[in-house]
Amino acid sequence: MTPRYTRHKRTTLAVATAVAAGALLSTGLTTSASAQVPTGAATLAAAPTDLTAAARTSLIQQAQAGVTETAQSIGLGAQEKLVVKDVVKDVDGTVHTRYERTYAGLPVLGGDLIVHTSKAGRTEGVTKAVKAAIKVASLTAKVTPAKAEKQAVGLAKDAGSAASAADQAPRKVIWAGNGTPVLAYETVVGGLQDDGTPNQLHVITDAATGKKLFEYQGIENATGTGKTLYSGTVSLTTTLSGSTYQLYDTTRGGHKTYNLAHKTSGTGTLFTDADNVWGTGTASSSTTDQTAAADAAYGAQETWDFYKATFGRSGIKNNGVGAYSRVHYGSNYVNAFWDDSCFCMTYGDGSGNNHPLTALDVAGHEMSHGVTSNTAGLNYSGESGGLNEATSDIFGTGVEFYANNASDKGDYLIGEKIDINGDGTPLRYMDKPSKDGGSADYWSSSVGNKDVHYSSGVANHFFYLLSEGSGAKTINGVSYNSPTYNGSAVTGIGRDKALQIWYKALTTYMTSTTNYKAARTATLNAASALYGSTSAEYKAVGAAWTAVNVS
Known part of the structure; x- marks a missing residue:
């Protein structure tokens, strides 16, 4: 599939897959930036616990050791086997184990499933990507x-x-x-x-x-002083090696920021500096420009901190390991992308090589592709592809609000800082997606035929309605006026709760083939687990989906 960032241009952003306190380390001086913790947050019984790397590894090993019994207990066939992909443990002890499946030794694509187990070890349910039994008439190919x-x-x-x-x-x-x-x-x-x-x-x-x-x-389609292009002057966690500072964050899984110097392959060169002040606040076409690097490093640290503070997730894979970022990719490259194969985030410099795509919501969007890849694995095509893109928009928006940056206030606009359209308009609008000229406000039977950056509009609209409700309002100086398919008035439950519901649905109830109808079920299951099946939150989820014509 060819990704696009606007209805005129192409990209993976659409414009398209670590937190400890700062400390004096033996290898150099490392300090941390401040983090904004959401106010009014309460511990929910069905919320994920903050597992240490060792605890997560132990749970995965235990699950892998019991895959034969698990396969039998959930009714899989004799030729089917399970391979543990991930595990999530809730505050109340419930464990959600995500498996890939094989048949006669062959990988089953679209065969992933999640087994939900109580604290006592009872299987309480199974969520499957495909309900059909895995069986084929022959394992002999007729095509070469x-x-x-x-x-x-x-x-x-x-x-x-x-x-x-x-x-x-x-x-x-x-x-x-x-x-x-x-x-x-x-x-x-x-x-x-x-x-x-x-x-x-x-x-x-x-x-x-x-x-x-x-x-x-x-x-x-990702404490020194960073003078960024989009987020003003910010604090960056760096490392002093000898007499040289490195754009290397040891407090967030070892995230590093590299310079590709307009190349399109390789890791690049680690950014270093003598005075620990990175960038000038303005963009430059020079391959040694640090401003784009400062924005990228800031985006990586805020994305890490958002996931850690909001969901207790330690890094993209939830294993405490940081990704790395590359800036100055290619020449006049108007794009940014996440790549699972290198576990890295990459940014182009935009037109004229002086409009880097390193804004905060872009960073949060792209690196959230990595989270999706390592959880539900939503296929990047059709309705599941739209949900994949929307997930990145949703969490990218969450990162922007979490950062609470005065130069880039939280909003429900996507890519508003990078000015891809050249007229000051954002890339996408969550309150009324169709304002971009191509995105869908509501579900229809043909929505899966749209480019995934446009079919994502249905879920983006759902999330906005669930968070803020319908009708006209102003938030952080931005005016919104969100309509509904059925003319209903929707009352929002607040962004913090909406984020918790979407994250739990993604990590414990969605599979690679989840479509919009199944996403409704997944989020209702998540709302029920978090707040109860008779709660206002559960009812709001149903109302918001109905308001975008998903039933």
């Missing part, structure tokens, strides 16, 4: 791997890739993403897309007929 590869390379070339072969030989899989499991090939083709974004096109080919079943893009 070469034919599958040719198809995938051709599709990648259509997206701008110059690659003449797949990154590796097509692998046999069971494709269950469309509901009926079939034997298939998965082929991954690299190179670059036609806008310069790295290509990681996954193509699923029916091994019996050669028909393309699915395709998705694996690239998802």
Whole structure:
């Protein structure tokens, strides 16, 4: 799939996958920036606990040791096996274990599931990406791997890739993403897309007929003093090595910020400085410019802190390990993207190489793709792709409000600082998505045919209504006027509660193939677990979905 950032241009942002106190370390001086903790937050029984890396690893190991018994207890077939992907433990002791599935040794794409277990160890429910039994008539392919590869390379070339072969030989899989499991090939083709974004096109080919079943893009369009372009003067956690400061944050999983100097591959060079003052507050086309790096480092630390303070999540994978950021990618590259394969965030410098896409909500948006990839794994196509994009908009917005930065106040506008359109308008509007000229305000049977950055409008609109309610209002100086499909008046429950509901739904109830109808169920399950099935919050979730025509 080719990503877009506006109805005229292309990108992964659409414009398109760590917190300890500062300390004096033996390797140098490290200090931390201040964090804003949401006020009025209460510990909820169904909220996730803050697991240490060791505790999380132990839970995963325990679950993996019992996969055979688990598979039997939930009724899987003799040829099916489970592989633990992630685990979430709630305050009340409930454990949600996310599994990938194999069949006769082959990966089952779209076969992921979550087992919900009580504190006492009882299985209380299972959430599956596909309800059908995993079974195929034959494991012998009628189509050759070469034919599958040719198809995938051709599709990648259509997206701008110059690659003449797949990154590796097509692998046999069971494709269950469309509901009926079939034997298939998965082929991954690299190179670059036609806008310069790295290509990681996954193509699923029916091994019996050669028909393309699915395709998705694996690239998802991320105390010194930082003089940033978008967020003013901020504090940045840095490390002193000898007499040189490094843009290296050891308090947040070891996040580093690198300079690609207009290259499109490699890690780049770690930013260093003599006086621990980074950037000038203005953009420059110079490849040594530190301003974009200051914005990127600030975005990474605020995103880490947001997830830690709001959900108790330690980093994108929840394992205490930080990603890294790269700035000055390519030349005149109007894009930013998260890449799971390098576990890194990358920013282009925009038109003229002096409009970097390093704004705070962009950083939060892109790095949230990493969170989605390591939790629900929402397929980046159709309605699940729209939910994937909306999740990044939702949490990117959460990061912006959390940072409480006077130069970039929290709002329900996406990409308003980077001025992609050139007229001061934002990239997307959450209160009324259609104001961007392409996004959907409400669900319809054709919404899944839209580009994922436009189909995301339904979930963005839902989140705004759930948070703030319908009608006209002004928040942080920005005027909103959110309509509803059925003309109903929706009363919001507040952004903090809406975020908790979306996060719990994503991490414990959504799967790779979740569509809008299933997202309604997932968020209702989350609201019920957090606040009760008779609560005002539960009722508000239902009302907000109805207001965007999802029932």
